[in-house]
Amino acid sequence: MEAALRGAGVRLTRQRAALLRVLAAAEDHPDAGELHARARALDPTVSLATVYRTLGVLEAEGVVHRHVFEGGAARFETADMPHHDHLIDVETGQVMEFRSDRIEELQAKIAAEHGYELVHHRLELYCRKKTTA
Amino acid sequence: MEAALRGAGVRLTRQRAALLRVLAAAEDHPDAGELHARARALDPTVSLATVYRTLGVLEAEGVVHRHVFEGGAARFETADMPHHDHLIDVETGQVMEFRSDRIEELQAKIAAEHGYELVHHRLELYCRKKTTA
DNA sequence: GTTATTGCAAATTATTTGCATATAA
């Protein structure tokens, strides 16, 4: 990600370094406020505005993905995993990842049938833990 | 939709009647501001607050669906069509509908594989008109 | 030494809500 920042022609500040470390360590899908809290633990001078600004740069460079799930703030993840979609536990808000090549193919096919080419898509499954009732 | 309002135990006011007519006539997927503008043409006393409040009631009753597509206000449509997903033209913002039983099946299968049952999902294809280059 | 970047606070945008008044049933 440092390389991405240099590639974007921006400076690697202390605050940005803290955010990069936080993003790299994140196993979940935190929102800006959560990232801010975590970055502050490393460097108390990091402001929320800088978190948003840096996330913007990283997103533009394609090394971070922003997801706006239902009813809430945008959540972020590093783009180090291959493409995947998300399954959200509606009770806990926990996010899991999955991918289906079959669904990807079908999406491209549907777009083509409408005379379009797929730029990107969003697939989210809102689920509840299966009850063994 | 009038029945839905009565079912919700709320009153059928002049303002709500105007909004219902606008919703029934909408062929597109307008946002609250656009619905407000259209309802005003029928009854200038309709306020944006009432549009939001009534949309809330209608959504709770399940006769109107709210969609939050990328980067913009929520858009609404009557729930008179069978379930479908959306294809959005990234150039124009135009929304088209489609459905794929195969994708629906695969989604349920994926949820099940994770030990979850699907509550609902969101599938949006952001596309660009195919260039005959 | 420049010029990008920062924190802060104020601005934005979409939506919601409190309250006194109006109105549907």
Place this chain on the structure above:
DNA sequence: TTATATGCAAATAATTTGCAATAAC
């Protein structure tokens, strides 16, 4: 009549931005 709805304006919530001070290169 009488409780529900209304419009308006102020309140939220997430995010963005202007600006003077600060720090990266």
